[in-house]
Amino acid sequence: MQNVTVKINKATVSVPAGSSILEAARVAGIEIPTLCFLKEINEIGACRICMVEVKGLRNLVTACVYPVSEGMEVFTNTERVRRSRKLTLELILSTHDKKCLSCIRSGNCELQHLCKEFGVDDEDYFKGENIQYDFDDSVAHMIRDNNKCILCRRCVAACEAQHVAVIGANARGFDTHISSAFDKDLADVSCVSCGQCIVNCPTAALVEKDDTAAAFAAINDPSKYVIVHTAPSIRVTLGESFGMHIGTNVQGKMVVALRRLGFDKVFDTDLSADLTIMEEANEFIERVQGGGVLPMITSCSPGWIKYCEHYYPEQLRHLSTCKSPQQMFGAICKTWYAKRMGLDPKDIVVVGIMPCTAKKFEAKRDNQNASGYPDVDIALTTRELARMIDTAGIHFPKLPDEEFDNPLAESTGAAVIFGTTGGVMEAALRTAADTLTGKDLPDVEFKEVRGTQGIKEATYNIAGMEVNVCVASGLANAHEIMEKVKNGTANYHFIEIMACPGGCINGGGQPIQHAVVRNFRDLKKLRAATLYEMDKNLPKRKSHQNESIKRIYEEFLGSPGSHKAHEVLHTSYVRRPKYK
């Protein structure tokens, strides 16, 4: 594409034709504030905070969507522009509850940040009617508080990009507010709990339900044996909450922090990721050899499961019956491990640290209680763990590194890559290939299923059999694949689906990065790269080589797919309506 030359303030830059003023300004090293803008999914020019002056134009224009043209002269820092931005912020504040001191996003709020940046000195400058909204806390995973909403519609865009679209603007003018159709509660619509709305919210209008108090209470209860386990992706994202670089591996510090918080055991969900592969690979081979329902689709992502239950209830037979790694971990803790340690499962509290808000919903699902007690008691997001660490006064970046506790800590490279799209597929292929050939194959990398693109397809020859696989992340892509499954044109044997775009590393429970970061840096790529690096450096990279897993099967489960394994590690699904 041709380049055009534009002048921004005093800098002259050459940028591709069609670039926005915002993009051109970045090239010139000039930051223009945004609130509503989300690259590609929310280019609506609604918040008007990015207004700039363009020579020759009467009105100010939105830098986020206004294209540059040859010879254009842009001014981003004039008195008129600064005044305009300040007034916009003051107007927004007049409809905001301004309870910054008690706000969960204080310090990480885009509105607060901009108010400071543009010198808002009177939060009541435009004081007037301020509609009071009720909270929506009807769902297990989050709270919607429209009193903090600035109507940037990033959540609406994120929900639409997920092909879920259960929230949107209702009413009009000053009465406009975000809610579901007919102002129904989220629990009464087909919200899948993915939490993508939360990570895209600039304020605290959308937040996860905070379960840290329950976790602290369990730790403080001497009668409880509190086990924590951390999902594969947490170790490459938690550091961001403490200002560390995106993608920093903080596994060792995380273990120390969890110990210092007072958990009795600090285990690794990676172990049950390996366990999932054992069961899922076995289930797949059984389906292929026994003429079962194909394609088989993974079941690790509870947001995806809920999506399938709402939107494709007639296709549930394609889902693997395996519980997710979080639930398998809890089930093993309260059965095999409890017996081994002489603990009563009723005294064990299992806390999962998850990249995911849907895990809160999953923990409360039926048929997830192998011991007779819920497999998982508390599911915390990465953000909640970071808050607990802050509350406890632990200076995270300065912590030393330590190892997970035994015996539920050994993991393989196959488990680590569960945290990113394609990881489950690659892990399963590693085990299936070895199982079917009866060999320890040296080639463990299935690079065709790697990468952050939404849909990946590949065909592998495993033990003489052509296996067509597909990997989709983000529910819009899931929708595309499921339409094929539905109309019988999906020529796949095995499909991996993750609800969140890019998989767990971009989950709805991950640390919140402001839009300015999300728009210009590829979070998914940066976080996933560390996981692949860890996989590469691990001595064992195949789930079936995990010694702890072997022991669990020997001592307790028998073999993958056994009756006992089904009792403990498998589950069932339900048809859900779109509206109640």
Added chain:
Amino acid sequence: MYRAHVLVCGGTGCTSSHSEDIIKALNEQLVEKDLTDEILVVRTGCFGLCSIGPIMIVYPEGSFYSNVTVDDVPEIVEEHLLKGRIVKRLLYDETVSPDTIKSLNQTAFYKKQKRVAMRNCGVINPESIEEYIAMDGYQALAKCLTELKPAEVIQIVKDSGLRGRGGGGFPTGLKWEFTARTEADQKYVVCNADEGDPGAFMDRSVLEGDPHCIVEAMTICGYAVGATEGFVYVRAEYPIAVARLELAIKQAKEQGLLGKNIFGSGFDFDLHIRLGAGAFVCGEETALMTSIEGNRGEPRPRPPYPAVKGLFGKPTTENNVETFANIPQIILHGAASFASVGTEKSKGTKVFALGGNIKNTGLVEIPMGTTLREIIEDIGGGIPNGRKFKAAQTGGPSGGCIPERLIDTPIDYDNLTAIGCMMGSGGLIVMDDSNCMVDIARFFLDFTVDESCGKCAPCRIGTKRLLEMLDKIVEGKAEPGCLEKLEELAYYVKENSLCGLGQTAPNPVLATMKFFREEYEAHVNDKKCPAGVCKSLLNYYIDPKRCIGCTLCAKVCPVGAITGAPKTPHVIDSSKCIKCGACVDACKKVKAVSKV
């Protein structure tokens, strides 16, 4: 052949004053008197003089009957249609002269008008394609498809100087050219019939009175820009317009004037109707397209402009009804003929909906350049009740006002813009000295606050805060310095809003502040409403010297605020008074009660 034609207005105004019943009664009488072969009753579109409807014209005499009722029908049939004696008592007074009757076109209301866009309204039966064709209908389309290349059609429209009649005044030919220039597999033509300005109804009248001219014009536009499909986005509140347009499209399809291979030219064009759901913002072109697409009607940022990326992401030309209504005439009679009317930069005519404190309310189509004085004093018949003209509001909630001292301004796009006003879609509301300008500004702003879509922050919150400031001013609660803050916010909303609705919403405030700042200051500083409109700033007072103690005022007071013994002066308790004014009306003879 019929020996007489009876034209009865079937526009919305006359229909709501029972013109349908008149038509029914006429037809029954004609059957009864066995006159159906001799006399034809024609239901036409709007004549424009809505305030004296239902309207009926009997040809060949051209007698213009006004305020006709069903009860008058037997007399009209018996006297006029059978015996040939005009029913003088029903004639519009201006058309009566001692020995003859004047034609409609000689009356003050019509004399200065020039009907181009509305030429067929009130003339033909809008439900008959034959009548439209008889008035040269579809000839312009035939000319385009058989004699002219698309680029030539665009050139004619450009040369005519026609500018968008929806408010913005963008050159129509240029708009067409932009769409024509964009390469695409599919393009669209959209007619904006989501007329929403309070008081404006010219688009409705055109659709009701001459729907085929819109069908024809849109097809011409499609040919010129390379579109094969068109949408008319019309308010659901216009049922008569919708029905007639549906019928027109059906008739045109039956005659091969819409559809495949029109006039054997190989050009295909199809038209669809979409009903608006009552949101004012859907009159904004991008919001309108978003609504047609099936989404919540909200505007989108421009660029990309519709000519590049419009309806369903395809190049689209969108014009307003009145703009389209001019097209067939321009093609038929040439650009020069059209451009011979009007001012240097505003060619042709403009339809205004005349309302407010004026004698003749209704629709008027005047050459561009006519002065406001001519519209008000000559066409409009002046201000009733001996009141004095104060200002005229043009452009509805997006416009501003023209004060008395600028009454000789020739009306065109640029003159209006120059005085901080705008043409808008053509609402013209006349105000006299009994109107408070702060209250007027508040009225229009109240409308835009209600109609803001809520997408962008300046309009959603800014207009609301402006309204709250005005509320304080009219309630006498404003603090010193509030006018500066009001002005600051008004300019901010104007230059920061996403679409035309927000960008123009503060205009009524800014225009009234510009010309009537002293009225604002009186409200703020003296807590007085000079026009005596703002209730919170009023007090009612009984002059004890004049009061005769008749007790009438005390009797009509709905809240018992007036006390006094019979035949002694009465007193108003201002803490109880709700300022309804009933006491003033009751005391009309003695005139002891007054507003202070």
